[in-house]
Amino acid sequence: MTQHDHEPHDVSRRRLISTVGAAAGATGLAVGATGGAVAQATAQDAPKAPTPLTSVGSTRVPFHGTHQAGITTPVQAFGHLMAFDLVSGAGRKQAAALLRRWSSTARELMAGESPAKNTGISLDAGPSSLTVTFGFGRTFFSRTGLTKELPDELAPLPDFSGDALEKSRSNGDLWVQIGANDGLVAFDALRELQRQADGTARLRWQMNGFTRTPGATSRPMTMRNLIGQVDGTRNPKPSEADFPERIFVPGSGPKPGSASPAWMAGGSYAVVRRIRMLLDDWDEKSQADQEKVIGRRKSDGAPLTGGSEDTEPDLEKRTSDGSPVIAADAHVRVTAPETNGGAAMLRRPFSYHDGFRDDGAPDAGLLFVAWQADPQRGFVPVQRKLDRGDALSRFIRHEASALFAVPGGPSKGEYVGQRLLES
Amino acid sequence: MTQHDHEPHDVSRRRLISTVGAAAGATGLAVGATGGAVAQATAQDAPKAPTPLTSVGSTRVPFHGTHQAGITTPVQAFGHLMAFDLVSGAGRKQAAALLRRWSSTARELMAGESPAKNTGISLDAGPSSLTVTFGFGRTFFSRTGLTKELPDELAPLPDFSGDALEKSRSNGDLWVQIGANDGLVAFDALRELQRQADGTARLRWQMNGFTRTPGATSRPMTMRNLIGQVDGTRNPKPSEADFPERIFVPGSGPKPGSASPAWMAGGSYAVVRRIRMLLDDWDEKSQADQEKVIGRRKSDGAPLTGGSEDTEPDLEKRTSDGSPVIAADAHVRVTAPETNGGAAMLRRPFSYHDGFRDDGAPDAGLLFVAWQADPQRGFVPVQRKLDRGDALSRFIRHEASALFAVPGGPSKGEYVGQRLLES
Numbered sequence: 001m002t003q004h005d006h007e008p009h010d011v012s013r014r015r016l017i018s019t020v021g022a023a024a025g026a027t028g029l030a031v032g033a034t035g036g037a038v039a040q041a042t043a044q045d046a047p048k049a050p051t052p053l054t055s056v057g058s059t060r061v062p063f064h065g066t067h068q069a070g071i072t073t074p075v076q077a078f079g080h081l082m083a084f085d086l087v088s089g090a091g092r093k094q095a096a097a098l099l100r101r102w103s104s105t106a107r108e109l110m111a112g113e114s115p116a117k118n119t120g121i122s123l124d125a126g127p128s129s130l131t132v133t134f135g136f137g138r139t140f141f142s143r144t145g146l147t148k149e150l151p152d153e154l155a156p157l158p159d160f161s162g163d164a165l166e167k168s169r170s171n172g173d174l175w176v177q178i179g180a181n182d183g184l185v186a187f188d189a190l191r192e193l194q195r196q197a198d199g200t201a202r203l204r205w206q207m208n209g210f211t212r213t214p215g216a217t218s219r220p221m222t223m224r225n226l227i228g229q230v231d232g233t234r235n236p237k238p239s240e241a242d243f244p245e246r247i248f249v250p251g252s253g254p255k256p257g258s259a260s261p262a263w264m265a266g267g268s269y270a271v272v273r274r275i276r277m278l279l280d281d282w283d284e285k286s287q288a289d290q291e292k293v294i295g296r297r298k299s300d301g302a303p304l305t306g307g308s309e310d311t312e313p314d315l316e317k318r319t320s321d322g323s324p325v326i327a328a329d330a331h332v333r334v335t336a337p338e339t340n341g342g343a344a345m346l347r348r349p350f351s352y353h354d355g356f357r358d359d360g361a362p363d364a365g366l367l368f369v370a371w372q373a374d375p376q377r378g379f380v381p382v383q384r385k386l387d388r389g390d391a392l393s394r395f396i397r398h399e400a401s402a403l404f405a406v407p408g409g410p411s412k413g414e415y416v417g418q419r420l421l422e423s
Numbered sequence: 424m425t426q427h428d429h430e431p432h433d434v435s436r437r438r439l440i441s442t443v444g445a446a447a448g449a450t451g452l453a454v455g456a457t458g459g460a461v462a463q464a465t466a467q468d469a470p471k472a473p474t475p476l477t478s479v480g481s482t483r484v485p486f487h488g489t490h491q492a493g494i495t496t497p498v499q500a501f502g503h504l505m506a507f508d509l510v511s512g513a514g515r516k517q518a519a520a521l522l523r524r525w526s527s528t529a530r531e532l533m534a535g536e537s538p539a540k541n542t543g544i545s546l547d548a549g550p551s552s553l554t555v556t557f558g559f560g561r562t563f564f565s566r567t568g569l570t571k572e573l574p575d576e577l578a579p580l581p582d583f584s585g586d587a588l589e590k591s592r593s594n595g596d597l598w599v600q601i602g603a604n605d606g607l608v609a610f611d612a613l614r615e616l617q618r619q620a621d622g623t624a625r626l627r628w629q630m631n632g633f634t635r636t637p638g639a640t641s642r643p644m645t646m647r648n649l650i651g652q653v654d655g656t657r658n659p660k661p662s663e664a665d666f667p668e669r670i671f672v673p674g675s676g677p678k679p680g681s682a683s684p685a686w687m688a689g690g691s692y693a694v695v696r697r698i699r700m701l702l703d704d705w706d707e708k709s710q711a712d713q714e715k716v717i718g719r720r721k722s723d724g725a726p727l728t729g730g731s732e733d734t735e736p737d738l739e740k741r742t743s744d745g746s747p748v749i750a751a752d753a754h755v756r757v758t759a760p761e762t763n764g765g766a767a768m769l770r771r772p773f774s775y776h777d778g779f780r781d782d783g784a785p786d787a788g789l790l791f792v793a794w795q796a797d798p799q800r801g802f803v804p805v806q807r808k809l810d811r812g813d814a815l816s817r818f819i820r821h822e823a824s825a826l827f828a829v830p831g832g833p834s835k836g837e838y839v840g841q842r843l844l845e846s
Contacts (some may be wrong), residue, residue, distance in 0.1 A: 054638030056479070076638060077500070077606065077770055119706055120651025120721045125640040182639035184647060187776055191785070206778050213500060215477030217548040218607035224607060226622065228543025285616065298543045353610055354777065355629050362614070381726065417488060 022109040023217040050108055056181050056214050057126030061065060063107040065409040068416065071348070072131035072238060075223065076179035079209040079350040080312070081272060081367060083137070083172025083196070083402060084201035092144040095174075096421040097132065098200045102193055103415035106132035121188040128182035132189060134416045135175035135270055135404030143173060149420055151405050152259045153269050153374050160387040162398060168207040169400035170273060177270070177369065179350075182216055195273050205400070206283060209367040222301065222309065227234050227282050227349050227395070229294055230301030233309050234337065238345045244376070246344045247371050249408070259296060260373075263419035266408025268371045269343070271379040274352070274400035277365035282395045294392040296328030303332060311370025315339070322349040335382055345370040345378035365396065441551065464816065478643070479637050480549030488531040489689040490671060490833040493556035494771070494794050495661060499602035501609040502632040502773035504695060505617070506560070506595025506792060506825060507624035514701025517569040518597075519844040521623045522557065525599075525616055526838035529555035532612050544611040553607035555612060557839045558598035558693055558827030565594060573841055575682045576692050576797050576829050583810040585821060592628040592697060592823035600792065604637055612719050613828075626646070630697060632790040645724065645732065647648045649774050649787055650705050650818070653724030654716055656732050657760065669767045669801070670794050672831070683796075686842035689831025691794045694768070694802040697775070697823035700788035705818045716814040718753030726755060738762070754812040758805055768793040768801035788819065798826060 061069045086095060108114070112127035141150040176193055180186035194203060211223050225231040236243050249260040249267045260267070282290065287298055295313060296303055305312035305325050313332050317325045324332050337344055348371060353364040372378025386393060410416050429681035484492045509518060531537070549606060564573040586704040599616055603609035617626060632644050659666050672683040672690045683690070705713065710721055717725055718736060726736035728748050736755050740748045749756050760767055776787040795801025809816060833839050 052638070053641040056636055057640055078633070119649075120710075121647055121649060121701075123647065123651065123722065125635065128636065128639045128754075175526070182636045183633035184649075184774070185639065186789075187649065189704065189772075191706070203779060203783065208776060208778065210606035212548065212607055213479055213551065213605045215475070215638075216551045216608065217478035217480055218476040223545065224544055225606075226542075226544060226610065228546065279542075279614065283614070287543075298514035299546060351607070351610075353631060356626060360626065365608075396550055406662065 006012060008340050012014070015301070029211045030071055039123045040382075042253045047408065053126055055155075059129045059181075060112055060127040061110055061131050063103075063110045064398075064408070064412050064414075066251060067268070069110065070131035070134045070177050070179055071268055071346070071406070073131050073179070075211050075348050075350065076129050076186075077181045077211055077213045078129070078179065078183045079211070079340040079367065080176075080178040080186055080206065080208045081209070081350075081369070082176045082178075082190065083204040084174040084176070084197055085204045086140070086143050086173050087199065088203050090143075090144060094200045095144050096415075096418075098174075098197060099421060100198045100415040100419045101131075102134060103410060104135075105192055105196060106189075109185075109192070116404075118192050121189055121191070122182075122185045125182055125185050128180045128185045130180040130185055130189060131178070132193070133177040133270075133406060135177075135406040136417065136420070137172050137175060137402065137404050139171065140173040144421075146420065146423075149261050149263060151261055151264055151269075153376070154403060155376075157271070157375065157401060157403055158380065158384070160383055162387050162393050162396075163396055163401065164399060165401050169207075171337060171402045171405075172204040174201055175270070175272070175402065175406075189302070199361075202397055207352060207367055208354070209352045211350055223349075225349070225366055226277055226279060226353070227290070228298060230296065230309060231349070232347055233296075233301055233334070236332055236346055246373055247346050249373055251408075263417075264405060264407055264421055265419075269375050269378075270371045270404045270406050271368070271372075271375055271405070272400075272402040273366075273368040273386065273398050275366045275368050276397045276399050277361065278395045278397070279362050279364060281334060291397070292327055292422050293331060295326040297330030302317075304330075327391065329389045331386075331390055331392040334390045335352050340381050340385060343377055343381040345372040345382070347371075371406075432443045435722060441785040466586060471828065476549050482552045482604075483493060483535055483550040484533055484552055486526075486533045486555075486833070487835050487837075488738055489674060490691070491832045493554035493557045493600050493602055494691055495831070496552070496554050498634050498771050498773065499552050500604045500634055500636045501552070501602065501606045501611075502634070502790065503601040503613045504632070504773075504792070505599045505601075505613065505629045506627040507597040507599070507620055508627045509563070509566050509596050509624050510622065513623045515568075515569060515844060517537075517623045518563070519569050519838075519841075521597075521620060522840045522844060523838040524583075524619045525555075525557060526833060527838065528619060529557075529612075529614055529839075532608075532615070541615050542611055544614070545605075545608045548605055548608050551603045552609045552614060553603040553611050554601070555610055555616070556600040556829060557838065558600075558822075558826050558829040559843070560595050560598060560825065562594065563596040567844075569843065569846075572684050572686060574684055574687055574692075576678060576799065577826060577828055578799075579636075580694070580798065580826055581803065582805070583806055583821065585810055585816050585819075586824065587822060588824050589822055592630075594825045595827075596790055597624055598693070598695070598825065598827040598829075608846040623713050629662055630790055630823075631751070631777070632775045634773055646772075648772070648824070649700055649702060649776070650713070651721060652713075653719065653732060654772070654789075656719075656724055657758075659769055664761060669796055670769050672796055674831075684726040684843075686846055687828060687830055688842075691796065691829050692798050693826040693829050694791070694793045694795075694798055695823075695827070696789075696821050698789040699786065699820045699822050700792050701818045701820070702785050702787060715750055716754060716818070718749040718755030722804070727753075750814065752812045753812055754809075754815040757808050757813045763804050766800055766804040768805070770794075794829075824843055 110130050138154045141147050178189045222230050249264045251265050301309035305314035305317045349367050350367040352367050357363045459689035561577045564570050601612045645653050645655050672687045724732035728740045771792050773790040775790050778785045794800050
């Protein structure tokens with residue numbers, strides 16, 4: 001990265017960390033806002049004139065930087081995950097050309113510039129916090145003759161007893177994550193990037209997700225998922241000293257404990273899991289039973305041992321009859337960093353809802369996306385514990401799984417993955 | 424409706440009409456906004472603190488009124504359409520009880536009050552312009568012994584040569600339309616209403632849609648669809664004198680030309696069509712060819728005969744070689760009210776994207792929802808003409824179709840459909 005590129009990157013990084021940090025640190029101010037805020041919002045409060053382009057539309061996320069966008073960027077209202085496989089005959093050269101095209105288009109769309117051949121779907125909309133993030137799956141390296149550059153961190157994830165994975169919706173040579181606060185902007189990016197893959201890579205799977213719209217709640221980052229539970233409270237926070245080393249591959253030179261190749265400097269590893277939720281079963285449970293499964297109050301996300309959302313759960317606390325307040329198999333206990341040797345990952349999921357299954361149950365749940373410098377020290381140990389004894393596992397099904405190496409962000413003039421493909 | 428109920432209804436009606444009217448009358452101020460607005464939006468503009476609950480979240484739409492919500496309400500970013508069939512053994516009494524439950528819940532959710540048994544998904548979010556709209560299909564009347572109340576307007580739609588309708592995703596006894604500017608609020612309503620149907624009605628089909636997020640563009644109401652075209656420019660405008668009689672069944676007493684039964688006072692008829700777009704075929708066309716198919720410029724929606732989006736297309740105008748500037752089969756000519764004997768409907772569609780089909784094409788297009796006082800004077804004559812000679816028909820497939828009688832809005836203490844079910 002040249003000196004010239006530092007400024008926008010630093011600006012963006014400060015902004016993103018500041019936003020994420022402030023959000024993650026919110027102390028439940030939003031609790032009870034539904035009643036209060038809504039009581040004041042009468043019909044007359046609605047806009048009477050054409051809505052102006054607000055920060056929802058005008059916000060743009062920088063494409064260039066040490067890290068790719070879409071990792072510490074606040075999660076957007078609309079998300080698309082896509083995996084591609086290189087077509088027969090396409091190798092390193094064709095993949096490099098594709099990543100060059102994709103990077104150029106991602107940069108233009110994220111800046112709110114209309115690329116020449118786009119669909120017109122996002123005309124007259126702002127960039128709406130669009131991010132596009134690119135990653136490489138394990139199979140990419142053999143297909144492009146780059147096996148010597150394959151990171152150890154891309155070792156296949158172990159089998160978990162609760163897995164029921166569909167192969168056709170798992171893995172893939174290339175991964176694209178799209179997020180935007182406007183659905184048409186996100187769809188436009190999806191269409192344009194898929195079109196550009198024509199002749200080089202074929203769509204393997206694609207999943208659509210959503211989260212809260214900015215401004216719909218005063219609780220900005222700790223999202224609720226489709227079981228109605230606050231999700232992400234104990235995410236590593238950018239304000240924590242060890243955040244960079246837990247989430248990102250070190251920026252320059254080999255560091256102790258990191259085996260990642262040089263081209264992964266500033267990169268991260270993304271674990272993607274499609275986790276269907278058995279919502280009919282869940283909703284039959286009483287709120288008290290649901291809270292026992294999670295170990296947190298539904299209303300405000302506070303641990304059952306008291307306090308507010310950000311209070312540390314007291315895993316030792318017992319009731320008067322001697323039983324633990326937070327059950328042995330409560331989700332919050334099984335996932336607690338202190339019971340996982342400090343394993344940590346940055347979860348940045350979307351919810352999904354693809355209608356209803358043949359059995360009448362909703363085809364809905366979580367598009368789990370977790371970021372870490374090393375899946376063996378992030379997702380894997382946590383999931384091993386969950387697999388053995390998480391009360392929540394009775395209400396979820398892991399249906400698809402993938403692991404991708406997401407290289408660092410490009411400098412100006414660079415394309416994503418250039419340091420790998422031109423190594 | 425009691426005198427007591429007029430005030431909130433009037434407030435809401437003024438607001439909605441004002442908003443819709445202002446939007447429909449916008450003269451393309453947004454054109455070029457992408458460049459201008461975005462150039463001013465730097466990274467520093469992004470929020471640095473927890474996002475406050477904005478009008479996106481706090482806006483609530485009144486449940487009570489002459490008309491149901493979700494017809495003239497500005498279309499929301501997230502939409503769900505659901506049809507239900509009464510289960511065997513459920514008749515008028517059970518249907519009335521269901522509509523009573525549904526109405527009570529819709530009122531609570533739209534007001535931002537948490538019903539006792541909801542899922543928790545929308546906890547700490549504002550109502551986010553949630554609307555829930557209920558309708559009755561033709562089959563509802565025979566199943567509830569109410570055939571004498573069946574409106575003539577619910578006569579089955581004629582077959583169109585371009586139709587390829589899937590029966591399982593068409594029609595239905597009961598229809599629910601949900602819209603909200605937050606995806607979790609919308610999904611929560613869907614879950615809660617479906618749960619309440621248990622034992623009385625079974626889900627027949629369900630479709631998910633989306634439109635622009637408020638604030639993503641300064642063009643608030645004339646949406647773009649997934650072929651990138653401005654869609655809805657010539658919608659009837661609430662400011663027009665004949666708007667009420669075109670869209671709504673007259674409010675009291677039989678009026679000339681209306682055969683609707685008394686219980687439909689203030690109601691409207693909704694034509695619902697799932698229209699898949701052949702986006703790969705469309706995107707292969709040059710912009711000039713696309714504009715010829717539509718008869719409008721892609722950039723700003725102005726007719727090819729000049730002016731801005733709101734300029735009337737000059738259907739007589741010819742080029743120097745004598746050919747019409749707007750082609751004989753251009754979509755804008757075939758749908759022009761002046762070539763349809765004044766037939767008019769209020770189109771309020773969502774876009775949809777359900778991933779990709781087995782043939783690799785996107786399963787995406789338009790959840791077309793059109794409102795009118797009489798489908799025989801709205802949708803049917805327009806669709807007949809489109810069916811015969813619309814250049815756009817080569818790029819779309821009508822895959823599902825339904826027609827519903829949507830009764831007027833409830834007075835306070837009333838439930839939707841009470842005037843039918845207790846007639």
